[in-house]
Amino acid sequence: MPESKKTPLYDEHVRHGARMVEFSGWMMPVQYSGIVDEHHTVRKAVGVFDISHMGQIHVSGGGARDWLNHLLTNNVERIGKGESQYTFLLNEEGGVIDDLIVYHYDEDAYLLVVNASMTTTDFEWMQAHARAGVELENRSASFAGLAVQGPKSVQLFDLFFGPTVSRPARNEIRLVNHGGKPLYVSSTGYTGENGFEIFFPAEFAAAVWNEILERGAELGIKPCGLGARDTLRLEMCYPLNGSDLSPTRTPLEAGLSIFVDLEKPGFIGREPLLKQRQEGVKERLVPFKMKDKGPPPRAHYAVFKDGARIGEIASGALSPTLNIGIGMAYVPARFARINEEIEIDIRGRRYPAAIEKKPLHR
């Protein structure tokens, strides 16, 4: 097995006392002060995450837009220069290879930010579907990324960038010259809070990271790890590829059809999705909440209804905000209704839960 890769912030994580774990081939911080503490910090103040492990694939050339529209489910024509869009890369069967954000950062130039675990798979898929007039480049190793998330990220943005730079609007990406450092700044995130993400050449990683922490000190900023990132996204019901999404599940089954434009002409995976829309999906990913305090639900625990097994948990955890178990599970579509009562099997005992609407923590 190859040695785990290190992000350009590895030494900073160790220096700040992070607990490092292997994740998708990378050594990443799972926590600093503690998952629950970091979770509350992001909900109430501001936290910063290293997202340098995420893949960064650049697509450029005169044919880039049409080619991306053939590979991705959302309509790339709807985003102008300086805008971004959440979208899916599907296989021929309509299953999810990856979920990603496409940033239209320059004329005929797009940045695709993809899951760390899928970077190689995505890039090979793209190369296999290569077309004249489209250039592909995997820049994952040479780029760093930070996610600054939480209500106080608004103040931190001004403290960091100064009064002359305005915050990017929702779905906007902007190139800012920050004291000689070229930073791509967007208002995207994976926590449900206000926030911004910064992508930049890896050589500036430690300097930008430390400047964010210094500027944010008066706001109570904390460095955060993957543990809090996971509980924050789960409260929002944002899917995690590999848990909630897979090559055998379509975006329609995952309840994410608003990111699929079935009206646009031929994209890979469209035909099976059209068929699924016509016939109705058999199973749906639903958010649920435990009725009582008890053991947290976890991935792969069985879901029961009226004494019969109806499905399996895709993602589960204790919600630090609610202090109660939450999760998402695939169940037959006829049960995919808000307030539907279900049971979760935990070590042979059944605990009551109910299907809820998104997000789970508000």
Add this chain to the structure above:
Amino acid sequence: MNVPDDLQYAPTHEWLRMEGETATVGITDHAQAELTDIVYVELPKAGAAVTPKQAVAVVESVKAASDIYSPIGGTITEVNQALESSPGLVNTDPYGEGWLYRIRIEAGEELEVLMDPASYRKQIASAGDASV
């Protein structure tokens, strides 16, 4: 890491405090630090008979559920009810308020598999990990 001198230890990171024919069992400071924020503890029933190394409890952090193995056989006499509402006591006071259960030890029960504090300190220093 705090490894009190008056306790005995199991290689799976449980501690045991002998008090006559009864012993109190918990998990070590090292174990709670490795597990991180403990959010739920599933305890055995009082009266249950357990064998050495039997999985008797489950300690759950935000990330994972971990089995706790009884360092000794016997009959469970009491469990720490306070952990139902305050599982975090295992993090804040692993050798005190965060104890898990008390067990009555039958005569002749083997204690020799347990380690003294020096051996346990050596184990956690050399392993650098904990498979709790």
